[in-house]
Structure formats: C-alpha cells, structure tokens
Amino acid sequence: xxxxxxxxxxxxxxxxxxxxxxxxxxxxxxxxxxxxxxxxxxxxxxxxxxxxxxxxxxxxxxxxxxxxxxxxxxxxxxxxxxxxxxxxxxxxxxxxxxxxxxxxxxxxxxxxx
Amino acid sequence: xxxxxxxxxxxxxxxxxxxxxxxxxxxxxxxxxxxxxxxxxxxxxxxxxxxxxxxxxxxxxxxxxxxxxxxxxxxxxxxxxxxxxxxxxxxxxxxxxxxxxxxxxxxxxxxxx
DNA sequence: TGACACTACCTTGTATAATAAGGTAGTATG
DNA sequence: CATACTACCTTATTATACAAGGTAGTGTCA
Numbered sequence: 001x002x003x004x005x006x007x008x009x010x011x012x013x014x015x016x017x018x019x020x021x022x023x024x025x026x027x028x029x030x031x032x033x034x035x036x037x038x039x040x041x042x043x044x045x046x047x048x049x050x051x052x053x054x055x056x057x058x059x060x061x062x063x064x065x066x067x068x069x070x071x072x073x074x075x076x077x078x079x080x081x082x083x084x085x086x087x088x089x090x091x092x093x094x095x096x097x098x099x100x101x102x103x104x105x106x107x108x109x110x111x112x113x
Numbered sequence: 114x115x116x117x118x119x120x121x122x123x124x125x126x127x128x129x130x131x132x133x134x135x136x137x138x139x140x141x142x143x144x145x146x147x148x149x150x151x152x153x154x155x156x157x158x159x160x161x162x163x164x165x166x167x168x169x170x171x172x173x174x175x176x177x178x179x180x181x182x183x184x185x186x187x188x189x190x191x192x193x194x195x196x197x198x199x200x201x202x203x204x205x206x207x208x209x210x211x212x213x214x215x216x217x218x219x220x221x222x223x224x225x226x
Numbered sequence: 227t228g229a230c231a232c233t234a235c236c237t238t239g240t241a242t243a244a245t246a247a248g249g250t251a252g253t254a255t256g
Numbered sequence: 257c258a259t260a261c262t263a264c265c266t267t268a269t270t271a272t273a274c275a276a277g278g279t280a281g282t283g284t285c286a
Binding site: 009012013015016017018019020022023024027028031046047048093096097098100101103104105107108110111112 | 161216
C-alpha cells in the first residue's frame with residue numbers, strides 16, 4: 001500500500017530527528033537561554049516535530065547530567081517558565097557533539113558519491 | 114569526573130549514529146550489492162562503529178518491510194553470503210531519506226549561525 | 227584426519243529513550 | 257467565575273541498539 005510507504009517514511013524521518021535532537025537543543029540553548037515550550041516552537045518552525053513528552057524528560061536528563069542549569073522566571077502572560085542555560089560542561093559537550101556531527105555529515109557525503 | 118564526560122560523549126556519538134544508520138545502509142546497498150559483514154567493515158573504515166547485533170536485525174527488518182531483497186552467493190573463502198539489493202520501494206524510500214537528511218542537515222547549519 | 231582459525235550467519239536479553247496520552251496549575255479575559 | 261491559554265510534568269507503551277553468546281561452512285597445516 002501507498003499508505004504503508006508513507007507511514008514508514010514518517011517513521012524514518014523520526015529516526016533521524018532523534019539522533020540530532022540532543023545536539024540541536026544544546027545548540028539552541030547555547031545561543032540564548034530559553035524554555036521548553038519555546039524550543040518546541042522553534043523546532044516546529046524548522047519542520048522538525050518534537051513533542052512535549054520528548055522534550056521534558058530530555059531536558060531533565062541534561063540537567064541531571066550537569067549539562068544544563070535553569071532558573072524560574074515569571075512571565076507576563078501565563079505561568080512561570082524554566083529558562084535553561086548551558087553549563088561549562090554542557091559547552092564542552094556541545095563542542096564534542098559538533099565534531100561528531102561533522103564526522104557523520106562527512107561520512108554521508110562520502111557515501112553519496 | 115573526566116571519565117564521566119568521556120563516557121557521555123561516546124554515548125552521544127552513538128545516539129547520532131543511530132539516526133543515520135538505516136539511511137547509510139540503504140545508501141551503501143544502492144551503490145553495489147553487498148552483505149552484512151562487508152557493511153560492518155565499511156562502517157569501521159568510516160569510523161562509525163556498528164556491531165553484528167545491530168545490523169542483522171536491521172537488515173531483516175528492511176527485508177520484511179520490502180525495501181531489500183537478498184540472494185545467497187557462494188564464497189571462495191568461507192561460508193555463503195547473503196547479498197542484499199534495493200527493491201523499487203527501497204529506492205523510493207532512499208530518496209525520501211535523502212530529502213529528510215537534507216532538511217535536518219540544513220536545520221543544523223542554520224542553528225549554528 | 228583432526229584441531230584450530232576464520233568468516234559469516236543469527237538470536238536472546240537488557241537498557242535506553244521517544245512518543246502518545248493524560249494530568250496539574252498559573253494567568254488572562256469576557 | 258467559566259473558559260482559554262500557556263507551561264509544566266508523568267505514565268505506559270513501543271522500538272531498537274547493543275552485548276553476549278551460539279551455529280555452521282571453509283581453509284590450513286601438522
């Protein structure tokens with residue numbers, strides 16, 4: 001069925017997103033401190049769907065691994081937000097991630113030839 | 114601990130590999146028909162470690178999803194090999210994968226700015 | 227010919243993690 | 257004060273990478 005193919009492809013896309021998710025989040029936070037809901041919106045704009053059930057546990061993981069910190073900040077239009085920032089360790093980690101990304105990206109480029 | 118950081122980074126690298134694994138395998142097979150052990154060697158050369166326990170189930174999955182076919186061929190130096198080829202559906206799938214890759218790759222590039 | 231190395235296949239059990247679904251609570255607004 | 261909206265978080269399910277271990281064909285050489 002064509003539907004089958006479609007479903008498989010969505011699944012495949014999801015697979016790929018996963019791998020870069022953590023990297024992308026660290027990248028985003030390194031640019032400016034931000035909170036979960038805003039991150040989700042950013043991804044949506046970039047056409048990379050990420051849902052709440054994915055991002056909250058992930059941010060918690062990164063926090064308890066010492067890559068992120070957060071502080072509560074009041075919002076003028078809704079409940080308070082957890083603004084995340086990169087720790088020094090998080091920064092080191094992001095650098096390592098960048099290299100990994102480069103390596104994988106090069107590998108794919110080579111395979112395509 | 115520094116060791117902790119190291120372990121985390123290896124883990125991160127693994128995460129990233131996962132996402133592109135299926136795509137990379139389809140790419141490799143699209144270039145020339147090949148068998149599991151040879152694919153593992155290819156990855157090793159590209160510094161993307163992949164082990165048997167990963168690749169055999171994955172190839173089976175791709176086969177039963179109709180993306181791959183295989184045929185047994187005798188070897189002059191060892192047991193017979195399962196040579197895999199892309200089906201038409203596999204080819205379509207690979208094309209979709211390529212677009213996905215492009216999208217994600219572009220997104221990362223943008224986030225880096 | 228029989229022991230060992232090598233290549234190639236495959237399976238089982240475990241751990242991790244993304245996702246779907248559903249829940250709590252603060253703030254704003256008519 | 258009811259409703260909408262935003263933002264947080266948790267639980268149960270499912271998928272799957274990997275470590276470890278197993279089977280079997282072929283080659284080598286003493």
